[in-house]
Amino acid sequence: IPEQISFFQRKRKQNEWNVIIAMDQSGSMASSLIYGGIMGAILASMPAIETHVVAFNHEDVIDLTELCSDPVDLLFGVQLGGAEDYWKATSYCERFMHTPSKTLYILIGDLHDTSPNESRFVKKMEYLLESGIKAVTLLAISDHGQPSFNESLAQKLAKLGMPCFGCIPDRLPDLLAAVLKGNNLSDFAALASLGQRSPLS
Numbered sequence: 001i002p003e004q005i006s007f008f009q010r011k012r013k014q015n016e017w018n019v020i021i022a023m024d025q026s027g028s029m030a031s032s033l034i035y036g037g038i039m040g041a042i043l044a045s046m047p048a049i050e051t052h053v054v055a056f057n058h059e060d061v062i063d064l065t066e067l068c069s070d071p072v073d074l075l076f077g078v079q080l081g082g083a084e085d086y087w088k089a090t091s092y093c094e095r096f097m098h099t100p101s102k103t104l105y106i107l108i109g110d111l112h113d114t115s116p117n118e119s120r121f122v123k124k125m126e127y128l129l130e131s132g133i134k135a136v137t138l139l140a141i142s143d144h145g146q147p148s149f150n151e152s153l154a155q156k157l158a159k160l161g162m163p164c165f166g167c168i169p170d171r172l173p174d175l176l177a178a179v180l181k182g183n184n185l186s187d188f189a190a191l192a193s194l195g196q197r198s199p200l201s
Contacts (some may be wrong), residue, residue, distance in 0.1 A: 017102050017180060018050045020093045024109030024140075025055045026084045052096045056089035058114055083114035087121040090128070100132035104179050110140035111150035111157075111164070122156050129161050134179055137164040138172075163188075 053064045086109065097103045105128070113121060129135060137157060139149040147166030154164040167175060178188045 016048045017104060018096065018099060019052070019104045019106065020096050021051070021053045021106045021108065022089045022093050023053070023055045024057075024084050024086075024089075024107075026057055026110075026112075052093070054089065054093060056084065056092070058083040058085045058088075061089050061092040084109065084112065085115040086111070086113045087115055087117075087124055090121060090124050094124075094128065097128065097131075097133055100128075103133040105133055105135040107135065107137045108140075109137065110148055111137065111153040113150070113153060118153065122153075122160070125157060125162055126160050135162040136175065136179065137162060139164055139166045141166055 051065065051068055053068055055062045055064055086107070090105075090107070093105065097105070115121070125135065137154065139147045139154070141147050149164070149166070158164055165171075165175065175188065
């Protein structure tokens, strides 16, 4: 007769979330890229999160995931410049979205899409959001915390369910926590706007 019954809880599965960060590296984004580099390095150190980081402009999409252990290398490893193509970047990142319900797509950009057909990007995001992924846009902000972005495209994305935040660095942990907990991002934006000067879409 057993005197004491012991059991070991099955170890929690790693990489419960898949976070993909796409950084617009056009010339207008220079002051905002530091946030993407720091965020990518932090996320890559968390065992429960699978992290991918890419940088893009209108011609190239560069995978920087291997540089995530060092934010300095991540920030300065590639400096593309030029214009931007959000459809091309998102299409590249789609290959990493193997579990849509556990995927967060973070687009860091000013949404001034210079590709021939902006509607391709909107349709792509509509398709991905309907598949179950979560997505947010972190808008370009100045050193003084003022956002600069294409309001028309931001409104289209927000209507699809992809909030666009003029987010200062202090609010990034709150934003990430809200997403990973499954909170309503529109509600988060409304509440955050009450205590922040930067407008949220």
